Amino acid sequence: MVASTASLAPPCRSSLSFTSSSGRARAPPPRAVRCSAPSDIDAPPLLRAAKYTVDRYIKSGMVVGLGSGNASCMAIKYLGQQLRAGTLEDIVGVPTSVTSASEAAKSGIPLDDYQGCSQIDFAFDDADIIEEDTLIAVIGRRKLEGGESIIQEKFVLNAAKRIVFIITENKYKGALDGSVPVLVQSVWRRPSIGHADPFGGDFPVVTKDGHNVLDVIFTSPIANLVAPLWLYQKVEFPLSIVR
Incomplete structure (x- = not known):
């Protein structure tokens, strides 16, 4: 799999990360690229990146x-324009959410579902934050219509041979922090005082598959990603965490 990020702002910039068979990523420094259409020089950076x-x-x-989010929506619309113009042909889109499926249908892009595809050649998506050195991305923080399809979004991205995240330059961070969405099959809320109460606290987001989306908050940057992975493996079984 090849993962890339398209982060175009004057001057246009992009960075590529090639993942080896061992799963370790190496990220060369951002390099200058030329936007495809000189007439778009006054267009918003995110649109030019799309x-x-x-x-x-x-x-x-x-x-x-077909990813989810503002930038992905721009890319879907432009992909539809290219199909109508005859620049591209025989494209099949696999949506990652209800929103991207709706936008693709309006743009005239033929659709298939994830289960019906033997392979996905390429995928693009928005990302909430990307670690500069590794290009590890966090998705699922945004609360948009269709966001309940986060598990479908992950399946499509994992199945793609090549991925591009379309982001603005401020989404690059030296280290990951903040909230990381985690999907679990069941939730039991226990107060610090009193009896166990399955209905206590605020209700989490529930996906269309019935999974609860909980936010794990990191108040400081994650210096070593191995530590959260070890914790994840320790709690995966009792909490029924969904990969």
Whole structure:
């Protein structure tokens, strides 16, 4: 799998991360790139990044994972324009959410579901934050219509041969922090005082598959990603965490 980020702001910038068979990623420094259409020089950076992603990475005959979020919506609309113009042909889209499926249908992109595809050649998506050195991305913080499809979003991204995250430059961070969405199959809320109460506290977001989305809050940057992974493995069984 090849993971990339399209982060275009004057001057246009992009960075690529190639993942080896061992799963370790190496990220060369950001390099300057040329936007695909000089006439778009006054367009918002995120729109130029979305167009560059389609022009640079999508070829006729591909099965394409369609991400969720503002930038992905721009890319979907532009992909539809390219299909109508005949620049691209025989594209099949695999949506990651209800919103991306709706936008793709309006844009005239033929759709298939994740289970019906033998392979996904390429996928693009929004990301909430990306670690600069590793290009590890956090998705699922945004609360948008269709956000309940986060598990479908993860499946599509994991199945794609190549991924591009379309982001603004301020989404790059030296270290990950803040909230990390975690999906669990069941939730039992226990107060610090009194009896156990399955209905206590605020209700979490529930996906269309019935999974609860809980936010794990990191109040300081994660210096070593191995430590949270070890904790995840320790609590995975009793909490029924969904991968």
